[in-house]
Amino acid sequence: MPQTLYDKLINVHTVREESATRLLYIDRQLIHEVTSPQAFEGLKMAGRKPWRIAANLAVPDHNVPTTKRSSGVKGIADPIAKLQIETLDKNCDDFGINEIAMNDIRQGIVHVIGPEQGATLPGMSIVCGDSHTSTHGALGALAFGIGTSEVEHVLATGCLWQSKSKNLNIEVSGKLNKGVSAKDIALYIIGQIGTAGATGFAIEFSGVAIQNLSIEGRMTLCNMAIEAGARVGIVAVDAKTIDYVKGRPLAPTGSQWEKATAYWQTLHSDAGAFFDKTLHFDAAKIKPQVTWGTSPEMVVAIDECVPNPKNAKNQVEKTSWENALKYTHLAADTKITDIKIDKIFIGSCTNSRIEDLRSAAAVAKGKKIAKNIKLALVVPGSGLIKKQAEDEGLDKIFTDCGFEWREAGCSMCLAMNADKLEPGQRCASTSNRNFEGRQGQGSFTHLVSPAIAAASAIAGHFSKAQ
Amino acid sequence: MQAFTKLTSIAMPLNRANVDTDAIIPKQFLKSIKRSGFGVNLFDEWRYLDHGEVGGNNSKRPLNQDFVLNNPKYKDAKILLARENFGCGSSREHAPWALLDYGFQAIIAPSFADIFYNNCFKNGILPIIQTDKIMDELFATDGVLSVDLQAQTITAAGKIYAFNIDSERKRRLLNGIDDIDLTLQYSDDIKAFEQKYFNKYNWL
Numbered sequence: 114m115p116q117t118l119y120d121k122l123i124n125v126h127t128v129r130e131e132s133a134t135r136l137l138y139i140d141r142q143l144i145h146e147v148t149s150p151q152a153f154e155g156l157k158m159a160g161r162k163p164w165r166i167a168a169n170l171a172v173p174d175h176n177v178p179t180t181k182r183s184s185g186v187k188g189i190a191d192p193i194a195k196l197q198i199e200t201l202d203k204n205c206d207d208f209g210i211n212e213i214a215m216n217d218i219r220q221g222i223v224h225v226i227g228p229e230q231g232a233t234l235p236g237m238s239i240v241c242g243d244s245h246t247s248t249h250g251a252l253g254a255l256a257f258g259i260g261t262s263e264v265e266h267v268l269a270t271g272c273l274w275q276s277k278s279k280n281l282n283i284e285v286s287g288k289l290n291k292g293v294s295a296k297d298i299a300l301y302i303i304g305q306i307g308t309a310g311a312t313g314f315a316i317e318f319s320g321v322a323i324q325n326l327s328i329e330g331r332m333t334l335c336n337m338a339i340e341a342g343a344r345v346g347i348v349a350v351d352a353k354t355i356d357y358v359k360g361r362p363l364a365p366t367g368s369q370w371e372k373a374t375a376y377w378q379t380l381h382s383d384a385g386a387f388f389d390k391t392l393h394f395d396a397a398k399i400k401p402q403v404t405w406g407t408s409p410e411m412v413v414a415i416d417e418c419v420p421n422p423k424n425a426k427n428q429v430e431k432t433s434w435e436n437a438l439k440y441t442h443l444a445a446d447t448k449i450t451d452i453k454i455d456k457i458f459i460g461s462c463t464n465s466r467i468e469d470l471r472s473a474a475a476v477a478k479g480k481k482i483a484k485n486i487k488l489a490l491v492v493p494g495s496g497l498i499k500k501q502a503e504d505e506g507l508d509k510i511f512t513d514c515g516f517e518w519r520e521a522g523c524s525m526c527l528a529m530n531a532d533k534l535e536p537g538q539r540c541a542s543t544s545n546r547n548f549e550g551r552q553g554q555g556s557f558t559h560l561v562s563p564a565i566a567a568a569s570a571i572a573g574h575f576s577k578a579q
Numbered sequence: 580m581q582a583f584t585k586l587t588s589i590a591m592p593l594n595r596a597n598v599d600t601d602a603i604i605p606k607q608f609l610k611s612i613k614r615s616g617f618g619v620n621l622f623d624e625w626r627y628l629d630h631g632e633v634g635g636n637n638s639k640r641p642l643n644q645d646f647v648l649n650n651p652k653y654k655d656a657k658i659l660l661a662r663e664n665f666g667c668g669s670s671r672e673h674a675p676w677a678l679l680d681y682g683f684q685a686i687i688a689p690s691f692a693d694i695f696y697n698n699c700f701k702n703g704i705l706p707i708i709q710t711d712k713i714m715d716e717l718f719a720t721d722g723v724l725s726v727d728l729q730a731q732t733i734t735a736a737g738k739i740y741a742f743n744i745d746s747e748r749k750r751r752l753l754n755g756i757d758d759i760d761l762t763l764q765y766s767d768d769i770k771a772f773e774q775k776y777f778n779k780y781n782w783l
Contacts, residue, residue: 365782
């Protein structure tokens, strides 16, 4: 019987089945400092050992400072953040888990370094105590976010109980217009189907527009599958996938490479496979997107206006829009390009890879940020991306323009470290969530692509790249 | 894990859709390395008028009297009524920890985000899905509800509403079963699986 890619990956990893739940074998668990301490504590209290130590790879990313790292973890100013990172270091030492520590050049955002190191391979089952684990699906892996109890469960048993999701095929046909990126596809789709539009589904992204995306673009798209409610976002393996993986530090070599690639080439949905639901979108209709509210589904094209609650489709939506406008200090029907901005954030597991930085730098080159921009940050996704960008001279382009060039980490995507917005400040951000208070209490987040973030930094308000 | 069997309590109505886990417990509290103590910061940005920090003294902070949690009527609520897509966003299990630490043991909503829904079961919280129409009736009741997991019923104002739940999740919750103990009973199955699996996919 023809199978979807998601079903193939679920079946390959099924150890046993009980009613609607399956015990899935986990190939890779990625660990960071925020959602792991309680899991390690549970393991220690029960006197349990990790089932398979080599399955795990840890890195601190959420809490790390993006400046002044020369004195290491002991030099972190925030004592509570410091303790959490020290706790990760100690737990990894105690259990012998491979950790890329804060001042290692390979350190970075967990969803950036997994693929970068080859710790993420096609066909793997990958979990992490972080909802953006869906990112890794871009390489044809079964990857999803879990809670801390499940982190402990995977540590202790190498497995996880899961119920199978339904299959959703999102087919994006046609050609993207110039200046439109994977981020815009993601935001556009979420705008169309809503933040619960794919709840209970695993999304496979397919179609010509997806095939034409780079692997990094596919990561941006799969990263935001969770913002549509889907734990899993996945793209079939093709030649680009295999090229991307080749030569990565943890990728197979020699005869194992030959065997692996032969298998990886089977990682696509079979012709005639059954999807519970299929949605079609035309890439040519997608314009650069900007969110206006407090949920990623509250999004419009950059040449549109903030919507008016009187046009909401029902009472629940009307109330949500009214709450969002009240929170974000915006009036209905305001032109998006008339909204002034205080800060710019280019980074996060959505948009901090080298292509994202190149795309923003191409816009910023030779320009200056507007006078009303109080802070413009570029935070590379990993130390290796930072180095590559510096080798290409991108850091110089950004700093000449007025941006600050920082060390790798999650930074102002969730503002757990010192990088945050003050109450009342408005940010054009390449991250993934514009929830109330996400980047700082009482602050306003507008999600955009790297090119739009850079163009808006120069204009001082939302603007297309010139 | 604490078992869930029956619960009778006043239900606190939270009349908002898409309540995300950032709202349930803001990021600064995620720096804690403990599993407990999050209850005083549940819905922190809606509940207090100032900015809260981990380890701070919450007893002196100004309360937002317009937020339902600060209404004395719902002070002892153990049941939470919510709207669609409750618990969306971040996977942080600190969200169910905060709800449980505050005292909520059951949440009734028309839909939940997947990861949050899973996380509830790992902590002895019962998430119940009801239709929008029944949710409207429960919100209108504005009083004491009874939840019976064995019978799969909610009783409100003398009316009984049935709910669905996966039988395996129900069994684990009713008995407070630790998932890890249960899984380790299948250690031999896992080892046998590994042997075949790594033989076939020998680059892993």
